[in-house]
Amino acid sequence: MNRTDQWKLASVLLVTAIAVWYLFPSYQFYANYYNRTTQQISSISSEKLAELRKKAIHLGLDLQGGMHLVLEVDRSKMNVAESKDAVDRAMEVLRQRIDQFGVAEPLIQKEGEDRIVIQLPGLTDRRRALDLIGKTALLEFKLVRTAEETKNVFDKLDGYLATHATATDSALRRTALSSHVLSMDFAAFVRSEDLPVVQLLLATPGLDSIIPGDAQLLWGNPDEASQGVTGRYLYVVKREPEMKGGSIATANAQIGLESTNPGAWGVSMKMTPSGRIDFARITGANIGRNLAIVLDGVISSAPVIRDRIPTGDASITGGSFNVETARDLAIVLRAGALPAPVHIVEERSVGPSLGSDSIQEGLMAGLIGTIMVIVFMLVYYQLSGLIAIVAMVLNIFYLLACLAGLGATLTLPGIAGIVLTVGMAVDANVLIFERIREELRNQKSVRQAVQLGYDRAFRTIFDANVTTIISSVFLFQFGTGPIKGFAITMIIGLIANLFTAVFLTRMVFDFMLSRGKAETLSI
Amino acid sequence: MLQMLIGTNFPFMQYRRFAYLFSFVLVAATTTWLLMHGGPLLSVDFTGGSVLQVRTSRVLAADEVRRALDAAGFRGVELQQMTGQNRDEFLLRFRSDSRDPFPIIQQALSTRFPGVTSELRRQETVGPKVGNELSHKAIWAVLWSMGGILLYVGIRYEFKFAFGAVVALFHDVFVVLGFLCFTGREVSLTVVAALLTIAGYSINDTIVVFDRIRERSKALRKEKHSRAMDIAVNETLSRTVITALTVLLASLGLFIWGGEVLRDFSFAMIIGVCFGTFSSVYVASALALDTWIVLDRRKGVQAE
Numbered sequence: 149m150n151r152t153d154q155w156k157l158a159s160v161l162l163v164t165a166i167a168v169w170y171l172f173p174s175y176q177f178y179a180n181y182y183n184r185t186t187q188q189i190s191s192i193s194s195e196k197l198a199e200l201r202k203k204a205i206h207l208g209l210d211l212q213g214g215m216h217l218v219l220e221v222d223r224s225k226m227n228v229a230e231s232k233d234a235v236d237r238a239m240e241v242l243r244q245r246i247d248q249f250g251v252a253e254p255l256i257q258k259e260g261e262d263r264i265v266i267q268l269p270g271l272t273d274r275r276r277a278l279d280l281i282g283k284t285a286l287l288e289f290k291l292v293r294t295a296e297e298t299k300n301v302f303d304k305l306d307g308y309l310a311t312h313a314t315a316t317d318s319a320l321r322r323t324a325l326s327s328h329v330l331s332m333d334f335a336a337f338v339r340s341e342d343l344p345v346v347q348l349l350l351a352t353p354g355l356d357s358i359i360p361g362d363a364q365l366l367w368g369n370p371d372e373a374s375q376g377v378t379g380r381y382l383y384v385v386k387r388e389p390e391m392k393g394g395s396i397a398t399a400n401a402q403i404g405l406e407s408t409n410p411g412a413w414g415v416s417m418k419m420t421p422s423g424r425i426d427f428a429r430i431t432g433a434n435i436g437r438n439l440a441i442v443l444d445g446v447i448s449s450a451p452v453i454r455d456r457i458p459t460g461d462a463s464i465t466g467g468s469f470n471v472e473t474a475r476d477l478a479i480v481l482r483a484g485a486l487p488a489p490v491h492i493v494e495e496r497s498v499g500p501s502l503g504s505d506s507i508q509e510g511l512m513a514g515l516i517g518t519i520m521v522i523v524f525m526l527v528y529y530q531l532s533g534l535i536a537i538v539a540m541v542l543n544i545f546y547l548l549a550c551l552a553g554l555g556a557t558l559t560l561p562g563i564a565g566i567v568l569t570v571g572m573a574v575d576a577n578v579l580i581f582e583r584i585r586e587e588l589r590n591q592k593s594v595r596q597a598v599q600l601g602y603d604r605a606f607r608t609i610f611d612a613n614v615t616t617i618i619s620s621v622f623l624f625q626f627g628t629g630p631i632k633g634f635a636i637t638m639i640i641g642l643i644a645n646l647f648t649a650v651f652l653t654r655m656v657f658d659f660m661l662s663r664g665k666a667e668t669l670s671i
Numbered sequence: 672m673l674q675m676l677i678g679t680n681f682p683f684m685q686y687r688r689f690a691y692l693f694s695f696v697l698v699a700a701t702t703t704w705l706l707m708h709g710g711p712l713l714s715v716d717f718t719g720g721s722v723l724q725v726r727t728s729r730v731l732a733a734d735e736v737r738r739a740l741d742a743a744g745f746r747g748v749e750l751q752q753m754t755g756q757n758r759d760e761f762l763l764r765f766r767s768d769s770r771d772p773f774p775i776i777q778q779a780l781s782t783r784f785p786g787v788t789s790e791l792r793r794q795e796t797v798g799p800k801v802g803n804e805l806s807h808k809a810i811w812a813v814l815w816s817m818g819g820i821l822l823y824v825g826i827r828y829e830f831k832f833a834f835g836a837v838v839a840l841f842h843d844v845f846v847v848l849g850f851l852c853f854t855g856r857e858v859s860l861t862v863v864a865a866l867l868t869i870a871g872y873s874i875n876d877t878i879v880v881f882d883r884i885r886e887r888s889k890a891l892r893k894e895k896h897s898r899a900m901d902i903a904v905n906e907t908l909s910r911t912v913i914t915a916l917t918v919l920l921a922s923l924g925l926f927i928w929g930g931e932v933l934r935d936f937s938f939a940m941i942i943g944v945c946f947g948t949f950s951s952v953y954v955a956s957a958l959a960l961d962t963w964i965v966l967d968r969r970k971g972v973q974a975e
Binding site: 210218220274275278491492493494495496497498499501502505506509510512513514515516517518520521524525527528530560561564567568570571572574575578579582583585586589604607608611612614615616617618619620621622623625626627628630631634635638671 | 672673674677724726771773774790791792793794795796797798800801805808809811812815816817819820823824827860861863864867868870871872874875878879882886906909910913914916917918919920921922923924925927928929930932933936937940
């Protein structure tokens with residue numbers, strides 16, 4: 149072995165050692181992780197496991213299960229100054245909500261101008277997460293109009309509807325609003341079966357202008373009961389809120405907040421010192437009136453103010469709270485309202501069972517595909533085939549090490565990329581071996597044939613790998629998560645391929661030929 | 672030593688007109704299909720909508736499930752029962768529905784089939800705006816990467832070769848798209864990934880042949896162009912076929928055992944690899960030959 153060969157061998161050993169160094173945490177993590185989930189026995193502490201998790205190859209949401217959301221912050225109703233940092237503020241609020249909800253390693257990222265990407269790995273309760281994230285949670289305290297004022301507003305509306313019938317459904321429009329109302333006090337109660345009609349009537353063009361400018365119609369919780377009938381309350385409230393949710397210091401899920409319904413869940417709130425002073429003033433000035441607690445435009449309750457409340461305690465009850473929804477609302481109130489409503493524009497959720505099935509299927513497909521390639525190479529190229537296989541296995545090994553080292557994510561299409569890399573990795577050796585065989589047929593010596601085979605095939609291999617890398621790079625630019633995972637495995641796999649299939653196998657051949665006479669070659 | 676396709680001497684170029692016809696028929700069929708259907712079938716990634724993969728606790732008949740869905744008000748839903756071991760799973764596609772469908776579906780199924788529970792294994796919902804953006808991005812990604820490959824091949828090879836290679840590239844991607852259409856498969860993000868991979872890979876065999884022509888140009892100068900091309904194709908035939916074979920084996924593994932999510936992807940790869948091999952001989956090389964002949968004729972050289 150001469151000096152250059154020694155250097156070559158050293159470099160291969162060094163690269164392999166580095167790869168082992170990067171991959172070892174992955175091995176440790178996944179070996180222990182699956183022990184832990186199946187048998188609950190592990191020799192490793194959870195801090196150590198968490199540390200390993202950071203260094204191990206990340207699995208994409210499509211493999212470990214979880215939720216990928218893209219939210220769009222609706223800034224259409226904001227002025228320029230407000231909308232400037234709206235997305236950042238929304239992200240901060242969402243981060244607090246998600247942290248309190250308790251998801252391991254969430255990812256919250258700004259995307260483009262007005263979008264936020266949220267990834268929640270391992271999440272199982274999709275509906276709850278959507279409610280927690282999608283809720284604006286704008287809390288307001290608004291004064292309800294007195295029974296007399298409410299009656300006046302409804303009379304005005306009835307008068308308008310009677311004269312402004314549209315041609316399309318005049319019969320419906322001419323009916324009075326109050327004729328669909330079951331009872332009327334400080335709020336109107338509408339039976340569930342009348343709701344569609346009432347909503348249609350309220351949508352009559354021009355109706356808004358009849359409601360006095362400082363008043364507003366707001367619905368109560370859906371499916372409430374009044375005298376044994378289910379329906380919904382419709383309130384007339386003062387448009388300008390007395391207080392907003394910013395003065396809430398803490399919020400907690402609690403049972404027994406309503407004296408009439410002691411088993412029901414609700415959310416109790418404590419106000420900040422300044423909020424307490426405001427609340428005392430407002431309640432003191434409006435004794436005997438109803439104060440509506442409005443959450444995202446729906447009145448959750450509107451209790452009568454019996455006395456000045458100096459403690460700053462308020463609660464949200466009613467609706468159909470259970471322990472989970474009450475707890476989630478408390479989280480949302482503590483974290484504060486989103487500066488603007490958010491819309492979910494993309495959702496990709498994968499259940500944990502599908503994720504583990506995908507891993508199994510992916511591994512199975514990869515294994516069988518690899519075995520087929522290995523068998524073919526061994527049968528067709530014998531000893532040289534074995535060298536190519538060793539190179540291919542190292543190629544995959546380096547690829548995985550790169551994924552771990554770069555902190556890239558392994559996705560299901562990424563596994564497909566690895567399987568394709570197996571097929572493409574040996575291609576380089578096929579080109580070289582076919583060339584060597586050709587040179588041997590042309591009566592070249594083994595040594596010459598190997599030399600020429602590598603030299604002449606290199607350019608072809610290089611060009612072939614470059615074209616595939618070009619398309620993968622554009623794929624990476626364009627792709628979403630799983631596709632990015634595919635592109636990155638292809639790019640790394642093909643670069644590593646030049647090292648393993650050309651440099652490394654050449655070294656092995658040179659080493660074999662430097663010993664003995666080398667009159668024949670098993671190829 | 673096991674060998675195949677060594678020392679062959681097929682007169683490939685002699686039959687290139689038949690191959691042109693064959694390719695033309697495929698391309699025409701694809702074009703017709705696309706025109707008749709207004710483009711390929713697009714997945715919700717591009718149209719917007721939802722896909723749900725639901726597993727039920729026992730195998731249900733598809734038409735019964737459809738009736739349950741109809742009753743729940745999901746009339747336009749595409750329902751697809753999975754095959755083999757996964758017959759207890761359904762794929763549901765909603766093009767547009769503002770409701771969150773799974774809770775309603777769960778309710779509807781448990782009402783119609785008492786005792787049956789259902790599990791949401793996967794849901795993908797894409798808003799119309801995002802779908803639109805993704806389609807644009809996908810089209811640009813395909814065009815850019817083809818452009819990139821074109822540029823690379825244009826720099827590395829003479830014009831007469833680059834032209835054939837690029838046509839072959841478009842041919843392969845287009846024909847794969849055609850096969851996806853004919854078999855009723857949807858174009859999704861993953862399928863676009865396969866199309867791009869095919870674009871990068873299918874040109875490899877072409878490169879092998881062209882490199883051979885360039886390498887042997889001195890020795891082949893005295894031969895007729897078509898003869899020179901035939902020699903190059905025959906000499907490289909074994910590696911062209913074997914390299915395709917290894918990738919084909921890997922793709923077959925994915926197609927058979929890789930699960931539902933990767934099936935369309937691996938289907939596209941299989942078709943792409945097969946046609947990539949065919950087109951490197953009969954589109955890229957044959958067109959390069961004809962370009963070569965035309966160019967020489969213009970220069971006044973009698974080539975054939």
